[in-house]
Amino acid sequence: MVSIKEVAQLAGVSTATVSRFINNPDQVKQHTRERVQKAISETGYAPNTLARNFRRGKTHIVVVVLPSVGDPFFEGIMEGIWRVAREQGYSILVRETLFNTVDFDEFTHMIFSKQADGIILLASPSPFREGVSIDDERKQPPIILSCENVTPELKNFPSVRIDNVAAATEATTYLISLGHKRIAFMFGKSSSTLTADRETGYRKAMKKAKLPIDDTWVSEGGLTLEGARRAVRKLINSSAPPTAIFCANDEMAIGAIHEIKAAGLSVPEDISVVGFDDIRYAEVVDPPLTTIAQPAEEIGERTMYRLCKAIDGSDIGLGAETVPHKLIVRRSTAKPPQSS
Amino acid sequence: MVSIKEVAQLAGVSTATVSRFINNPDQVKQHTRERVQKAISETGYAPNTLARNFRRGKTHIVVVVLPSVGDPFFEGIMEGIWRVAREQGYSILVRETLFNTVDFDEFTHMIFSKQADGIILLASPSPFREGVSIDDERKQPPIILSCENVTPELKNFPSVRIDNVAAATEATTYLISLGHKRIAFMFGKSSSTLTADRETGYRKAMKKAKLPIDDTWVSEGGLTLEGARRAVRKLINSSAPPTAIFCANDEMAIGAIHEIKAAGLSVPEDISVVGFDDIRYAEVVDPPLTTIAQPAEEIGERTMYRLCKAIDGSDIGLGAETVPHKLIVRRSTAKPPQSS
DNA sequence: CCACCCTATGTAAACGATTACATATCGCAA
DNA sequence: TTGCGATATGTAATCGTTTACATAGGGTGG
Numbered sequence: 001m002v003s004i005k006e007v008a009q010l011a012g013v014s015t016a017t018v019s020r021f022i023n024n025p026d027q028v029k030q031h032t033r034e035r036v037q038k039a040i041s042e043t044g045y046a047p048n049t050l051a052r053n054f055r056r057g058k059t060h061i062v063v064v065v066l067p068s069v070g071d072p073f074f075e076g077i078m079e080g081i082w083r084v085a086r087e088q089g090y091s092i093l094v095r096e097t098l099f100n101t102v103d104f105d106e107f108t109h110m111i112f113s114k115q116a117d118g119i120i121l122l123a124s125p126s127p128f129r130e131g132v133s134i135d136d137e138r139k140q141p142p143i144i145l146s147c148e149n150v151t152p153e154l155k156n157f158p159s160v161r162i163d164n165v166a167a168a169t170e171a172t173t174y175l176i177s178l179g180h181k182r183i184a185f186m187f188g189k190s191s192s193t194l195t196a197d198r199e200t201g202y203r204k205a206m207k208k209a210k211l212p213i214d215d216t217w218v219s220e221g222g223l224t225l226e227g228a229r230r231a232v233r234k235l236i237n238s239s240a241p242p243t244a245i246f247c248a249n250d251e252m253a254i255g256a257i258h259e260i261k262a263a264g265l266s267v268p269e270d271i272s273v274v275g276f277d278d279i280r281y282a283e284v285v286d287p288p289l290t291t292i293a294q295p296a297e298e299i300g301e302r303t304m305y306r307l308c309k310a311i312d313g314s315d316i317g318l319g320a321e322t323v324p325h326k327l328i329v330r331r332s333t334a335k336p337p338q339s340s
Numbered sequence: 341m342v343s344i345k346e347v348a349q350l351a352g353v354s355t356a357t358v359s360r361f362i363n364n365p366d367q368v369k370q371h372t373r374e375r376v377q378k379a380i381s382e383t384g385y386a387p388n389t390l391a392r393n394f395r396r397g398k399t400h401i402v403v404v405v406l407p408s409v410g411d412p413f414f415e416g417i418m419e420g421i422w423r424v425a426r427e428q429g430y431s432i433l434v435r436e437t438l439f440n441t442v443d444f445d446e447f448t449h450m451i452f453s454k455q456a457d458g459i460i461l462l463a464s465p466s467p468f469r470e471g472v473s474i475d476d477e478r479k480q481p482p483i484i485l486s487c488e489n490v491t492p493e494l495k496n497f498p499s500v501r502i503d504n505v506a507a508a509t510e511a512t513t514y515l516i517s518l519g520h521k522r523i524a525f526m527f528g529k530s531s532s533t534l535t536a537d538r539e540t541g542y543r544k545a546m547k548k549a550k551l552p553i554d555d556t557w558v559s560e561g562g563l564t565l566e567g568a569r570r571a572v573r574k575l576i577n578s579s580a581p582p583t584a585i586f587c588a589n590d591e592m593a594i595g596a597i598h599e600i601k602a603a604g605l606s607v608p609e610d611i612s613v614v615g616f617d618d619i620r621y622a623e624v625v626d627p628p629l630t631t632i633a634q635p636a637e638e639i640g641e642r643t644m645y646r647l648c649k650a651i652d653g654s655d656i657g658l659g660a661e662t663v664p665h666k667l668i669v670r671r672s673t674a675k676p677p678q679s680s
Numbered sequence: 681c682c683a684c685c686c687t688a689t690g691t692a693a694a695c696g697a698t699t700a701c702a703t704a705t706c707g708c709a710a
Numbered sequence: 711t712t713g714c715g716a717t718a719t720g721t722a723a724t725c726g727t728t729t730a731c732a733t734a735g736g737g738t739g740g
Contacts, residue, residue: 001452003726014690019728029688046453051726054394055695061433069418070620075410082436091455093401094409094434096422112341113386115431225624258624280410284565284598286626343696354720359698369718391696395725 002043011039022047059117062307063110065095065102066122071251072279073296074122077146080300081120088308090117097123111141118142118307124192125154142310146303147194147294155193156318158310160303162325164194167292168201168246170327171274174290175244176209180272180336184217184242186231186252198248198276217242221252228255236263243271243336250275250282253289257332268334278328288330295323342383351379362387399457402647403450405435405442406462411591412619413636414462417486420640421460428648430457437463451481458482458647464532465494482650486643487534487634495533496658498650500643502665504534507632508541508586510667511614514630515584516549519675520612524557524582526571526592538588538616557582561592568595576603583611583676590615590622593629597672608674618668628670635663 008015013032020027021036028036039045053059064081066074078092085092093116095102104125110116121143145159175183185202187195199218206213216238221227228247232255235241247253253275257267267273267287275282278293302321310316348355353372360367361376368376379385393399404421406414418432425432433456435442444465450456461483485499515523525542527535539558546553556578561567568587572595575581587593593615597607607613607627615622618633642661650656 016729017689027688046449048454048726050390050394050397050399050454054390055727057390057695059390068415069409070412070415072410072412075408078409078436091433091435093431095431096418109386114388114390225620254621254624258626261626280565281594281621284594284625286598286601356699357719367718388696395697397725
């Protein structure tokens with residue numbers, strides 16, 4: 001592997017000059033520039049990134065932690081992250097948790113040990129160790145959340161997300177406005193604020209409409225197709241089956257629709273279904289899914305920008321940056337059946 | 341940031357001893373070990389990965405290049421890659437191409453400039469520059485393909501994949517066995533061997549059954565939902581619409597089903613649809629999709645293993661490593677309508 | 681013509697770990 | 711006791727860049 005020394009030798013200059021030629025050509029005289037350029041071409045020299053990063057103390061790497069890349073919702077977020085990353089000269093290292101909780105310390109350690117310059121969390125790390133709090137004023141390592149798919153302990157962490165409470169209220173209220181009274185809520189991990197907030201919104205809307213909530217209507221499905229299908233089977237067989245189901249994400253909603261149809265019922269004639277996220281499959285399932293759209297790319301972009309600022313040492317403060325959501329009405333929702 | 345020097349000083353030993361303690365504790369006497377451990381705990385020392393990697397000349401990073409993480413088929417492959425990566429101590433840096441061709445040189449450069457130890461290509465790089473050939477005996481940089489979603493020039497590159505020709509033949513033959521005579525084929529980028537092989541398999545089966553192929557039946561849709569929908573509209577409105585459509589991936593098949601139903605036709609009563617990949621949505625679309633299943637995780641694992649070997653300097657040879665596929669029959673296929 | 685400054689380049693010291701080689705220490709056999 | 715080998719530790723060079731500082735050369739103003 002050819003090093004800067006050999007290039008310098010061949011060009012008859014010092015290594016410093018070669019380095020300057022690469023990083024700041026303006027400092028180098030035209031005449032010298034040509035000689036160095038020639039030497040580089042001849043040797044096929046490429047600067048050793050390991051050495052450079054080591055010397056500069058920067059990895060130019062950002063780790064994105066998410067439950068599963070297969071979830072199409074994350075695609076949009078990643079798109080936004082990548083755009084900014086490319087613009088700012090970062091590479092993205094992806095770390096899947098596969099829905100296992102991971103130790104938060106693992107990520108702070110990645111920063112301390114210079115494996116990465118910053119971290120974006122789209123998944124739940126395990127709760128903090130005792131005594132660690134995020135509210136205090138001491139400088140945090142450059143770690144930021146998106147979508148708040150995390151444990152409540154991290155509530156004050158820098159993050160970018162929609163107002164999940166308001167969005168869930170809106171979705172539920174829409175079902176209520178159609179005439180539904182028995183509305184179920186189906187969610188993922190109960191320990192995440194994401195889920196908790198959406199449940200809060202749901203309960204808020206039900207309460208406002210003075211509608212009762214049957215305990216059997218609120219069920220954990222795991223945010224997956226399969227989990228949703230299990231949960232739906234239970235709901236359908238219960239003594240007072242709901243006429244509408246509000247799912248904490250589209251993946252569950254798609255699984256729910258499938259299972260409802262498999263049971264010989266129709267969507268939306270027998271049961272209305274509302275999803276959350278507006279993934280691209282939402283439009284092509286049968287019937288097309290009513291759902292809450294999140295500006296995923298924008299979330300990704302703003303998260304990455306904020307992280308870059310943190311890496312550069314700026315104070316980005318605590319708390320969430322909120323982006324707008326939107327209710328998308330398609331054909332998976334309708335008035336409840338007459339008999340209800 | 342605390343360095344090994346400070347730990348050594350605090351423990352009253354040399355930096356060499358601290359280094360040995362970290363990398364090879366057995367070499368260090370029990371007594372010393374305790375002192376060093378104490379110093380590490382007290383200082384909160386974490387070895388600087390940048391320095392270590394630089395010294396060792398290894399990044400412990402593998403780049404995976406793919407068109408889009410949003411495609412659920414890649415999820416399985418990534419799963420397999422990650423499993424092995426974790427086992428072998430690598431981090432995965434993901435690079436999306438968003439269906440743009442990227443310069444192959446970019447990846448060899450990443451290796452030369454020590455940004456990564458190896459590359460896995462799941463997406464099409466642009467054709468080689470003139471004069472570069474992959475058949476020659478000179479040692480290749482550690483780059484490997486999966487799924488052969490690439491330009492034909494790379495045909496001899498080390499890769500892991502199913503036998504696309506045989507799989508496509510099988511799928512087409514299955515349609516023929518149901519009685520279909522007018523079978524369309526819908527594919528993505530025509531420049532990839534993946535598509536070419538599947539088309540070859542399709543043509544082979546048609547030829548064997550002595551069935552003609554209408555040119556309008558073979559159409560490029562871009563491997564996306566939207567592309568497939570456009571292509572279906574054309575097919576339906578043609579003078580001799582097909583009774584079955586074989587799609588080069590499930591994403592297209594799902595788009596096709598949706599568009600067929602939107603046009604007021606039924607699947608499979610009017611038109612049968614076959615996909616490719618068996619992504620997890622294949623089972624929950626309506627009707628559930630008949631498709632070719634690929635052992636995605638296994639592909640990912642074997643790819644990563646082979647790459648690790650290449651990185652370690654072993655000769656992994658040229659050419660493809662083949663894994664088995666399987667036709668999954670669901671309800672999107674049936675006999676053609678009577679009138680045909 | 682001198683003094684000064686500015687520009688282009690060279691010299692060499694970092695960065696923080698690893699490791700070849702040198703040295704010290706200890707145990708044990710002769 | 712001496713000598714040898716094995717074991718544990720220290721010394722210092724090294725990886726390839728960057729960069730603070732030194733220096734040389736060239737131009738300008740007085």
